[in-house]
Amino acid sequence: MRATLNELMEKLGVGYMLSPYETCPWAASDLMGGITFSGEVRMSPDGNEIECELQLLSDNPETGKPPVEHLFWMQIAPFTGDIWTVKNLRVRNEMWNNKVYNWEEKACNTFRACVTELNLGNVPDFEEILDREFLSKERFGDQRGGGAGKSPKIRPGQLLNMKTGF
Template identity: 45%
Template structure:
C-alpha cells in the first residue's frame, strides 16, 4: 500500500499531516478497571519514520502480566523511488509480527488502529480481541489460489484437430 503522508495519517485517524517531532496522542482512563489505554501516532525527528502505537497500562496488573502492555506497533517509511509516497514496513500486534502474514496487512493494520482510536475517543476501552477478528480477519488470500484461471499447459488431442480439418463437412473447431 503506497500512500502520501497525508493519506496515511488520515487512515490512522490523525486528520492532519505530522512534521518532524510531532505527536498525536489519545488517552482513555478506565478508573473502574484500573486500565489506561494510550494510542499515539508520532513522526521521528528526521521526518523519515512514522510510528503508531497502542498501549494498555494497568494500575494493578493481572498475575503474570507486565504493568505496560504494548498491544500494537506500526511503522511506515517514505519510499525512495516514489517521491512523496509512504509504505508500511512493520506491524506487530500482541508481540506477533503481522507483516505479510495477512492479505492486505498494511490497510488492515491502519483500520485496526483507527478502530481503537475511535473507541478511545468514545471513552471506551478497546476490545482488542473483537477488533482483531473484525479488522484483521483474513477472508482474502494472497495470489496463487488453486482453481483460478486456466491450465498453462492444456492437453490438445491433435488427431481430433486433424480430423476436423480434413473433414469437408466440418464447420471448423
C-alpha cells in the first residue's frame, strides 16, 4: 500500500497533518477492569518516519505479566517522492510483515478501528478487531494460501448437452 502522507493520516484516524516531533494520542479506560488502552501516532524529529502504537496498561497485572502490554506497532516511511508506505508491523512482539495478503492496508484498518473505539470512549476489543481485519477469510482465498484450485471440476454432461441449459 502506497499513499500520500495526507491519505495515510486519514487512514490512521488522525484528523490533521503531523509535523516533526508531533504526536496524536488517544486513550480510554475501564475503571472497573483496571485497564487503560492507549494509542498514538507520532512523527520522528526529522519528519521521515511515522510510528503507530497501541498499548494496554493494567493497574493490577496478573502474576508474571508486565503492567504495559505492547499490542501493535507499525512503522511508516517515505517510499518515493511524496508517497509513503508501511515498512514494518509488529503484533504482540511478533513481526507480521508479509504474513497475510495486503498486510499494509489491513494494518491501517486495524489501527483505525481501534482509534474509532477510543474516540467513542470505549476500550477496544483488540483480539476481535485483529481477527476481523486480518484473519477472516478472503473471498477467493485465506491467509494460509487456500483458495480455488487450478483444475476446475467439469462434468462431461455439461459439455455434451449444452442446449438444455438455456
